[in-house]
Amino acid sequence: MGGVPMNSQSLSDLITPFRESLESLDRIRAESLFAEALSRVSPIAAVEQLIVPALEQMGNAWHEGSVALSQVYMGGRFCEELVERVLPPSDPDRKHQPRSAIVLLNDYHMLGKRIVYSVMRASGFELFDYGRMDVDELVERALADRIRVLLVSVLMLPSALKVADVCSQLKARGSDIKVAVGGAPFLFDGELWREVGADGMGRSAGDAVTIVDAWMREMA
Amino acid sequence: MNSMERVLTTLGHKEPDRVPLFLLANMHGAKELGLSLRDYYASAGNVIDGEMRLLEKFGSDCAYPFFYASLEIEAWGGDTIFSADGPPLCGPPVIRRPEDIDSLRPPEVESSPALRRVLDTIAGLKQRLDGRVPIIAVAISPFSLPVMQMGFDRYIELMHEQPDRFLKLMQTNEEFTVNWANAQLAAGATAICYFDPVSSTTNIPRDLYLATGQQVAKRALARIKGPTATHMASGRCLPILGDIADTGTAVVGVSILEDLARLKAAAAGRVTLLGNLNGIEMRRWTPADAELAVKRAIAAAGPGGGFILSDNHGEIPFQVADETLLAIREAVDRWGRYPLDWVQDWTDPGPT
Ligand code: B12
Numbered sequence: 001m002g003g004v005p006m007n008s009q010s011l012s013d014l015i016t017p018f019r020e021s022l023e024s025l026d027r028i029r030a031e032s033l034f035a036e037a038l039s040r041v042s043p044i045a046a047v048e049q050l051i052v053p054a055l056e057q058m059g060n061a062w063h064e065g066s067v068a069l070s071q072v073y074m075g076g077r078f079c080e081e082l083v084e085r086v087l088p089p090s091d092p093d094r095k096h097q098p099r100s101a102i103v104l105l106n107d108y109h110m111l112g113k114r115i116v117y118s119v120m121r122a123s124g125f126e127l128f129d130y131g132r133m134d135v136d137e138l139v140e141r142a143l144a145d146r147i148r149v150l151l152v153s154v155l156m157l158p159s160a161l162k163v164a165d166v167c168s169q170l171k172a173r174g175s176d177i178k179v180a181v182g183g184a185p186f187l188f189d190g191e192l193w194r195e196v197g198a199d200g201m202g203r204s205a206g207d208a209v210t211i212v213d214a215w216m217r218e219m220a
Numbered sequence: 221m222n223s224m225e226r227v228l229t230t231l232g233h234k235e236p237d238r239v240p241l242f243l244l245a246n247m248h249g250a251k252e253l254g255l256s257l258r259d260y261y262a263s264a265g266n267v268i269d270g271e272m273r274l275l276e277k278f279g280s281d282c283a284y285p286f287f288y289a290s291l292e293i294e295a296w297g298g299d300t301i302f303s304a305d306g307p308p309l310c311g312p313p314v315i316r317r318p319e320d321i322d323s324l325r326p327p328e329v330e331s332s333p334a335l336r337r338v339l340d341t342i343a344g345l346k347q348r349l350d351g352r353v354p355i356i357a358v359a360i361s362p363f364s365l366p367v368m369q370m371g372f373d374r375y376i377e378l379m380h381e382q383p384d385r386f387l388k389l390m391q392t393n394e395e396f397t398v399n400w401a402n403a404q405l406a407a408g409a410t411a412i413c414y415f416d417p418v419s420s421t422t423n424i425p426r427d428l429y430l431a432t433g434q435q436v437a438k439r440a441l442a443r444i445k446g447p448t449a450t451h452m453a454s455g456r457c458l459p460i461l462g463d464i465a466d467t468g469t470a471v472v473g474v475s476i477l478e479d480l481a482r483l484k485a486a487a488a489g490r491v492t493l494l495g496n497l498n499g500i501e502m503r504r505w506t507p508a509d510a511e512l513a514v515k516r517a518i519a520a521a522g523p524g525g526g527f528i529l530s531d532n533h534g535e536i537p538f539q540v541a542d543e544t545l546l547a548i549r550e551a552v553d554r555w556g557r558y559p560l561d562w563v564q565d566w567t568d569p570g571p572t
């Protein structure tokens with residue numbers, strides 16, 4: 001199959017098997033499908049056309065209830081490894097993407113942020129990982145780093161409500177940072193992201209990629 | 221009927237006088253007493269008073285001496301982080317490296333001041349309620365506890381990559397959970413709510429559940445000397461509802477993320493459903509929203525019994541207003557009386 005001209009432009013035949021291999025934690029099969037992709041296209045294209053859609057589909061399937069978090073987590077971690085191997089890490093400044101950062105706000109539950117970070121990295125994005133911060137620390141840091149896109153993850157409702165302070169403080173300081181939020185409270189109350197003044201909300205880690213992609217185009 | 225009779229009737233899959241309501245607003249007890257959450261949970265006397273006031277005010281059909289999940293972590297040597305406006309949370313992991321599991325020992329229930337406070341609370345409530353109102357106590361499942369013991373990411377990795385250590389951890393945790401649940405039953409709890417959201421299909425796929433969480437639940441529930449309710453804490457469970465019933469539990473706590481009528485059909489008289497009001501959204505409900513949500517749930521799962529109305533997580537957020545809780549209570553009085561004649565002709569007005 002490899003090298004057949006008909007396939008050289010498209011990886012669409014590989015997406016479903018690749019996604020299935022991630023869901024069943026079949027690393028060997030996932031590796032060989034990724035290798036197949038690399039034999040057809042450049043590393044960055046393999047990431048964009050195979051890994052990104054597979055992870056996006058898994059995120060949607062999680063949101064609909066047909067894939068579990070453990071699969072999303074293990075799959076995302078593995079893809080991050082694959083991408084690390086073929087795309088050397090680079091500074092956010094050197095990429096054609098807005099300076100971005102991800103943070104766990106005022107909470108102690110790292111997994112959501114970790115998954116979103118993996119999926120973003122596995123999709124070829126570079127972003128600052130701020131770890132856990134409270135409101136004031138986050139506002140100062142985001143301004144100092146001249147961040148354009150801020151991804152905020154929470155698990156607890158009080159933390160979700162604190163996003164309102166982040167957004168209003170940023171606005172008061174004249175910043176035009178765009179804020180995307182995610183995490184369980186936003187899934188259970190579909191209006192909450194607007195209420196706290198965020199610019200977007202993602203229901204799965206894959207959504208983070210879609211949102212940042214769209215904003216990137218707007219900002220270009 | 222008193223609350224106990226009402227609940228027992230529905231558990232027998234028969235229709236009581238009205239749909240029982242478990243209004244699990246445990247943190248609201250602190251508001252009633254004008255105390256911070258930290259001070260409130262520092263003494264059994266406070267929680268007994270708080271629960272009695274909540275029963276008086278909102279007329280729930282159970283007392284709920286649940287403090288917060290991290291209380292169990294205190295028994296394992298960990299810390300709890302308190303805040304003014306939300307549930308206490310567990311501090312840094314007590315299992316720092318997977319190797320720590322090899323020498324981990326289950327803590328003694330009697331030697332934990334935190335656990336003893338809960339036992340005293342249960343005993344005090346038992347004395348006051350005298351069997352009229354069921355006392356629902358909580359034990360986090362041995363299978364879900366590790367998220368707090370070691371972190372969710374590390375735990376998922378352990379499950380997949382170190383099966384032997386995973387089993388060792390389950391054995392250790394099972395010992396603790398069984399003792400803790402039985403101590404609460406001995407102190408006067410009517411039933412144990414076994415919180416097991418890691419088993420939810422939101423978190424792990426069914427085949428992994430059958431190999432792990434279900435086995436743990438079968439072993440643990442068999443040794444717990446009283447009835448149990450298994451709670452998914454708002455995680456999904458439709459694809460495994462029958463598998464959960466196979467663990468010997470009497471009740472399953474279900475999520476707003478799934479269709480309640482389909483869950484009721486799947487429960488098929490084998491388990492009673494507990495749920496599924498959306499506690500997070502409840503924060504901004506009007507009384508009319510509350511009434512509609514109650515009607516929806518009762519219409520979907522009330523007929524025939526086998527249903528207890530509750531929030532879908534097993535804890536109503538601190539931010540939910542008393543007026544909303546009262547509106548829920550009133551809606552149950554109004555629409556929850558059996559026979560549920562109105563249900564047949566009712567059409568859901570859809571999103572408002
Ligand atoms: C499993 C679980 C438990 C387990 C483990 C908890 C833990 N993680 O520490 C146990 C039984 C121990 C437990 C206990 C508690 N829990 Co709990 N639990 C859950 C459950 C079922 C899953 C939580 C989880 O960790 N999921 C994994 C994370 C990664 O999922 P996620 O946040 O949704 O993230 C995904 C997406 O949302 C998205 N995403 C996340 N961030 C971002 C960011 C961006 C920018 C984007 C685009 C996307 C995105 O990507 C992620 C991957 O797909 C949820 C309910 C649910 N159905 O989700 C309740 C839930 C988190 N629990 C809740 C609460 C309150 C508690 C307790 C405080 C209860 C108490 N009083 O003790 C304790 C706290 C425990 C502690 N750590 O101290 C609430 C929190 C909201 C609230 N009411 O404040 C929830 C939401 C239940 C509810 N419906 O109310 N819980």
